Amino acid sequence: MRGRILPALDSLLHGLISLGLAALLTAFILVGASQHGGQGNSQLAADSLRMLWSPAIFAGVGVLLIANGLLRCLWLLLRRPVSPAAAAPERPADAYERACAELGVEPGSDWAVVRSAWRRNLPKWHPDQGGAVDVWRRKLAA
Structure with a gap:
């Protein structure tokens, strides 16, 4: 069971990391755009805001990874374990x-x-x- 749950947890962890990076990038871009706008450089502020596509990609990938991890966990919880005796037909001792x-x-x-x-x-x-x-x-x- 442990070997099957680790990929699901890895997916969740990587998704959270990706969302964290998206939030960090968004904060940096918005702070930079705000500073440029406050200094009167509206063109540079607008260019900074156009760079928000980059954290949007990180956020999208993060959401997909989290969804993948949650679906894997749900699948493992809903799936009934198969006993080895039921999985393989009974073989004679010889x-x-x-x-x-x-x-x-x-x-x-x-x-x-x-x-x-x-x-x-x-x-x-x-x-x-x-x-x-x-x-x-x-x-x-x-």
Whole structure:
């Protein structure tokens, strides 16, 4: 659950940071425009006000990130967790032993042994290399 909630919280945090930057930029631009207007430089004040599109972009991105984070949190809350038993069909106890026998390795073998057996036998199992399709499917299932 923790691995699924962290992206949602990251999105919320980044959205809040973006909104904070938008507010800070807006304040700086408005203070600058006010100072230029107070000094009688109306053209520079108007040009400063035209720069308000920049914090508007930060604010828009912030709103989108917050909405994304809230929707992810809501999705995680509303979604019912699936138990591992319900997610995978029940397998017989000897399925592991049959898979090991199919691949030609001892049960409990290290992953490197299983992988090397797979790579060693791949050319004779693969249908493109002359192997039978039903054998290939069995090996893939194992």
